[in-house]
Amino acid sequence: MRGPLAAFLRKELTQALRDPRMRLLLLVVPVVQLTIFGLALNSEVRNIRLAVYAAPSDTLAWQAARAAYASGYFLPSPAWGQPFDRLRAGDADAALVAAPGGMALALAQGRPGAQLLIDATNTVKARAIEAYLQAAAAPSLPQPPGGSAGVAFSVRVHYNPALRSPVFLVPGVMVMVLLMVTMILSSMSLAREKEMGTWEGLLAAPLSPWQLLLGKTLPYFLLGMADLPLLLMAAKTFFDVPIAGPLWMLALGGASFIACSVALGTLISTAARSQQQAMLGSFLFMFPAMQLSGLMFPVENMPAFIAWTAWLNPMFYFMELLRNVMLKGGAPAIFWRDFGMLAALAALLWVLAWRRMSQTLN
Amino acid sequence: MSRFAARRAWAIAGKEWRHILRDPFTLGMALIMPALMVVFFGFAIDFDMKGIRAQMVDRDHSPASREFGRVLSASGFVRLQAPAPGELPLTALGLGRAKAVFTVQPGFARSLAQGLRATVDVDLDGSDNQTATTLSAYLAGFQQAATARLAQPPPRALAARYLFNPELSSRFFIVPAMLALVLAILCVLLTAMTVAREWETGSMELLLSTPAQPLDIILGKLLPYLGLGLAAVAAVYVFARTVFGLPFAGSHLAFLLALLLFLLPCLSQGLLISVLARQQVVAMQLAMMSGMLPNFLLSGFIFPVESMPRFFQLATMILPGRWFVLICRDAFLKGSGPLDLALPFLMLALTGGLLLGAALARFHKDLEP
Numbered sequence: 001m002r003g004p005l006a007a008f009l010r011k012e013l014t015q016a017l018r019d020p021r022m023r024l025l026l027l028v029v030p031v032v033q034l035t036i037f038g039l040a041l042n043s044e045v046r047n048i049r050l051a052v053y054a055a056p057s058d059t060l061a062w063q064a065a066r067a068a069y070a071s072g073y074f075l076p077s078p079a080w081g082q083p084f085d086r087l088r089a090g091d092a093d094a095a096l097v098a099a100p101g102g103m104a105l106a107l108a109q110g111r112p113g114a115q116l117l118i119d120a121t122n123t124v125k126a127r128a129i130e131a132y133l134q135a136a137a138a139p140s141l142p143q144p145p146g147g148s149a150g151v152a153f154s155v156r157v158h159y160n161p162a163l164r165s166p167v168f169l170v171p172g173v174m175v176m177v178l179l180m181v182t183m184i185l186s187s188m189s190l191a192r193e194k195e196m197g198t199w200e201g202l203l204a205a206p207l208s209p210w211q212l213l214l215g216k217t218l219p220y221f222l223l224g225m226a227d228l229p230l231l232l233m234a235a236k237t238f239f240d241v242p243i244a245g246p247l248w249m250l251a252l253g254g255a256s257f258i259a260c261s262v263a264l265g266t267l268i269s270t271a272a273r274s275q276q277q278a279m280l281g282s283f284l285f286m287f288p289a290m291q292l293s294g295l296m297f298p299v300e301n302m303p304a305f306i307a308w309t310a311w312l313n314p315m316f317y318f319m320e321l322l323r324n325v326m327l328k329g330g331a332p333a334i335f336w337r338d339f340g341m342l343a344a345l346a347a348l349l350w351v352l353a354w355r356r357m358s359q360t361l362n
Numbered sequence: 363m364s365r366f367a368a369r370r371a372w373a374i375a376g377k378e379w380r381h382i383l384r385d386p387f388t389l390g391m392a393l394i395m396p397a398l399m400v401v402f403f404g405f406a407i408d409f410d411m412k413g414i415r416a417q418m419v420d421r422d423h424s425p426a427s428r429e430f431g432r433v434l435s436a437s438g439f440v441r442l443q444a445p446a447p448g449e450l451p452l453t454a455l456g457l458g459r460a461k462a463v464f465t466v467q468p469g470f471a472r473s474l475a476q477g478l479r480a481t482v483d484v485d486l487d488g489s490d491n492q493t494a495t496t497l498s499a500y501l502a503g504f505q506q507a508a509t510a511r512l513a514q515p516p517p518r519a520l521a522a523r524y525l526f527n528p529e530l531s532s533r534f535f536i537v538p539a540m541l542a543l544v545l546a547i548l549c550v551l552l553t554a555m556t557v558a559r560e561w562e563t564g565s566m567e568l569l570l571s572t573p574a575q576p577l578d579i580i581l582g583k584l585l586p587y588l589g590l591g592l593a594a595v596a597a598v599y600v601f602a603r604t605v606f607g608l609p610f611a612g613s614h615l616a617f618l619l620a621l622l623l624f625l626l627p628c629l630s631q632g633l634l635i636s637v638l639a640r641q642q643v644v645a646m647q648l649a650m651m652s653g654m655l656p657n658f659l660l661s662g663f664i665f666p667v668e669s670m671p672r673f674f675q676l677a678t679m680i681l682p683g684r685w686f687v688l689i690c691r692d693a694f695l696k697g698s699g700p701l702d703l704a705l706p707f708l709m710l711a712l713t714g715g716l717l718l719g720a721a722l723a724r725f726h727k728d729l730e731p
Contacts, residue, residue: 022643040665045666047669048668088697096520117525118524121691123530123532125666131501135502151504152479152482153501154481155484155486155498158452158485159487159488160489160494163494169491173659180647184650188646196563275642277385288402
């Protein structure tokens with residue numbers, strides 16, 4: 001490739017990759033991050049510290065406690081002092097307090113045999129604790145006559161039968177890391193030229209506005225596309241996240257998402273006057289977009305006046321696309337809808353960036 | 363010449379402050395964004411799943427099975443839809459039309475009438491872990507409610523009581539921790555850029571040719587952002603108490619102390635990055651990678667630290683956000699005594715001191731010819 005555009009592209013790529021630390025940040029750190037978060041995060045609640053307050057002679061209570069500890073979700077915590085104080089001090093997550101006089105007596109009288117105190121500062125954890133404990137303790141408690149009657153559920157979990165967290169979270173973290181790398185870099189590169197005063201030099205160069213736009217964005221697009229297979233490989237090898245669907249779907253989806261993210265970065269940088277502003281601007285977009293993308297909180301569970309923002313959020317579509325292709329094998333209807341929305345958003349953002357760019361030039 | 367003079371540090375702080383004031387965008391972001399986010403997320407994020415899309419396939423067509431459907435709907439957790447004709451449960455899950463499909467098998471009513479166990483098949487979409495896990499936790503409640511309505515319920519052996527947040531309000535869970543998160547991110551990001559900017563634009567040489575000593579410069583750089591951080595906290599605190607009606611069970615004085623102790627490591631982390639990077643792009647990436655993601659994902663904000671593998675439980679000890687999330691939840695909801703919080707306080711002071719020391723040492727080294 002020759003001509004001013006090629007020279008400009010070369011300059012941009014050299015600038016981005018000149019610093020060895022930057023090469024590390026762009027190509028190695030994303031994979032390391034993915035690995036760390038994939039290993040650490042677990043949406044299943046574990047290691048619940050359970051303190052048992054029961055008389056040593058209360059065999060029923062201790063049976064229930066032993067069953068809970070044997071389930072693997074609970075850890076013993078010493079029952080010192082008052083249960084409430086233990087929970088408040090954060091030394092235990094839950095306390096099983098047997099009824100005075102023993103569980104057997106209370107149950108025989110038709111009262112609850114024990115009270116389960118749960119620290120509810122984390123509401124998700126609190127619910128899980130109750131569900132786990134009720135399930136673990138139930139077999140060890142005496143069945144009342146006719147107790148087996150009633151409704152029971154037989155549950156099957158699809159696509160991720162063991163509900164392994166990496167399978168759910170790794171695609172999400174991939175989206176996050178990709179967005180961070182591409183959007184921030186592209187937003188800061190133009191702002192940097194403005195801050196350093198080299199922007200005027202570029203304007204004086206024989207480059208048309210679209211060449212300028214392309215030169216400022218294409219390198220970051222390419223860097224993002226280089227990160228995508230790295231992240232996919234890490235997801236597959238380290239976490240055994242399945243890639244059930246075809247790779248071309250991932251490539252197409254990735255390309256359209258990265259196009260969105262780079263265009264957004266450019267849009268921000270046309271408005272920003274310094275790198276600090278560009279950074280804060282990216283952040284202002286990124287943080288809400290991340291939380292409202294369905295990465296951790298289902299969007300449909302949000303109030304309507306916020307949920308609609310998901311319709312404009314590229315992260316939302318890419319997240320859905322990744323989960324659909326990687327875990328479910330890529331139902332075409334869903335894929336084309338998500339890809340279509342991503343492509344439409346990318347086109348819209350590019351037109352906006354283009355218009356802003358030409359305005360800056362005049 | 364003395365190594366440190368309050369007057370010089372103050373002068374540098376004044377200069378830095380003017381930098382901030384001159385840039386209303388940054389100032390506005392620093393003040394409004396945290397409050398905006400807390401309000402936004404206080405409204406948006408609700409761990410009580412309501413209206414999860416679910417389907418019910420009724421193969422029994424009995425009054426009992428219809429009653430079962432009404433019990434499910436009445437809980438408010440699921441929004442029941444009838445499946446499209448001939449659609450299999452797996453198709454509905456695969457196309458994302460439902461997160462869960464309840465299939466009532468034939469003989470449901472008969473089993474109930476005979477005092478036997480009547481089974482309902484539940485298919486969950488495991489590609490959305492969060493919803494699937496939450497739904498499985500709700501199933502116990504559905505089961506109890508349905509049994510109570512349709513059969514003779516057995517007496518409950520264990521009565522659960524939720525402490526510190528009896529209504530299990532997600533807001534009480536999210537908002538205090540959000541305070542820690544927003545502050546951690548904002549302070550690291552803002553300070554990470556400051557020293558790097560001076561190096562990049564060449565004004566650091568100017569600053570060094572003045573009588574100001576390294577400690578003066580570092581402290582002068584920290585002070586204005588400390589002020590900004592405190593102002594942001596005040597705004598968030600007012601929102602949390604008024605808009606969300608959060609209680610404040612702890613002592614305000616202890617909380618203020620914790621806040622200062624927490625801002626120190628955050629600001630120092632930003633400074634260290636800034637001194638190391640010398641370039642704003644690099645500083646920014648480092649701040650995002652070391653400040654934003656760990657504080658978001660590893661601090662216990664959503665994913666409990668105790669549920670992590672042992673290694674990460676230990677590794678996150680050096681993450682100030684982890685301790686401050688704990689302190690915030692405690693101060694707002696629990697109000698325990700100072701002795702119970704000795705470890706978090708200690709760890710904050712320790713990491714703050716270490717990071718500030720490292721930033722200072724590194725800065726000194728840079729200045730040696």
